[in-house]
Amino acid sequence: MLKTERLLLLPAKEDLAPRLAEYYRRNRDFLRSFEPPREEDFFTAARQRALLVQEAEAAEQNTSRRFYLQLPDQPDRIVGMVGLNNIVWGAFCSCFLGYKLDGELTGQGYMTEAVAAVTDFAFTRLRLHRIEANVMPRNRASLRVLEKNGYINEGLSRYYLNINGVWEDHVHMVRINFALHN
Numbered sequence: 721m722l723k724t725e726r727l728l729l730l731p732a733k734e735d736l737a738p739r740l741a742e743y744y745r746r747n748r749d750f751l752r753s754f755e756p757p758r759e760e761d762f763f764t765a766a767r768q769r770a771l772l773v774q775e776a777e778a779a780e781q782n783t784s785r786r787f788y789l790q791l792p793d794q795p796d797r798i799v800g801m802v803g804l805n806n807i808v809w810g811a812f813c814s815c816f817l818g819y820k821l822d823g824e825l826t827g828q829g830y831m832t833e834a835v836a837a838v839t840d841f842a843f844t845r846l847r848l849h850r851i852e853a854n855v856m857p858r859n860r861a862s863l864r865v866l867e868k869n870g871y872i873n874e875g876l877s878r879y880y881l882n883i884n885g886v887w888e889d890h891v892h893m894v895r896i897n898f899a900l901h902n
Contacts, residue, residue: 722787722837722838722841723837724833724834724836724837725833726791726792726830726833727789727790727791727792727830727833727834727837728789728790728791728792729787729788729789729790729802729834729837729838730787730788730789730790731776731779731785731786731787731788732772732775732776732779732786732787732788733772733776734769734772734773734776736768736772736788736798737765737766737768737769737772738765738768739788739796739797739798740765740768740772740788740798741763741764741765741767741768742797742798743797743798743799743800743822744758744762744763744768745763746822747820747822747823748763749823750822750823751820751823752884753883753884754820754856754859754883754884755820755883755884756881756882756883756884757884757885782807782809782846783806783807784803784804784805784806784807784815785803785804785807785838785841785842785846786801786802786803786804786805787801787802787803787834787838788800788801789801789802789821789830789834799821799822799825799830800819800820800821800822800825800830800831800834801819801820802817802818802819802831802834802835802837802838803817803818803819804816804817804838804841804842804846804848804851805817805818807846807848812849812850813847813848813849813850814848814849814850814851814852815842815848815850815851815852816851816852816853816854817835817838817839817851817852817853818853819831819834819835819838819862819865821834826861827861831862831865832864832865832868832869835865835866835869836869839851839869839870839895842897843897843899843900847897847900848897849896849897849900850894850895850896850897851871851894851895851897852892852893852894853866853871853893853894854877854880854881854890854891854892854893855890855891855893856883856888856889856890856891857876857889857890857891863891863893866893866895867893869895870895871893871894871895872893872894872895873891873892873893874892874893874894875891875892876889876890876891876892877889877890877891877892
């Protein structure tokens with residue numbers, strides 16, 4: 721588990737499934753324009769439990785790490801997540817960052833705080849060299865989270881991901897762990 725000033729970041733565990741399913745149901749409309757289309761079973765605790773098992777296994781294999789955000793005074797509620805996805809070791813030593821927050825909590829600095837904690841974890845604990853994040857140009861709030869955390873714009877990836885049935889361009893943001901170079 722990671723902690724910030726206002727958040728607990730919980731690693732993937734099966735027992736989060738009911739809270740995670742509720743998070744996705746609560747934010748279904750809010751997240752629709754930022755995610756791929758979802759089948760109806762995605763919003764069930766059973767499906768979330770299966771995904772959490774896969775995420776826990778990936779963490780054990782050091783190929784992914786996902787953290788679920790919780791406000792300390794609301795232990796029965798997931799309010800978002802941050803993931804280090806597709807970790808590749810060897811000469812690459814990099815991953816992709818993904819994150820999402822409860823629609824009711826945007827604009828309050830929670831995601832900036834969570835991304836800072838997970839970036840620090842990736843660089844100090846995992847000793848990754850590079851973290852990449854890809855964000856749709858219209859998602860200014862998400863780009864601002866990355867900018868505040870020292871990520872730099874490396875360009876535009878055209879038709880990068882299929883989001884809600886449309887191939888969307890994405891801004892390619894990167895942060896390099898320069899401490900590894902000293």
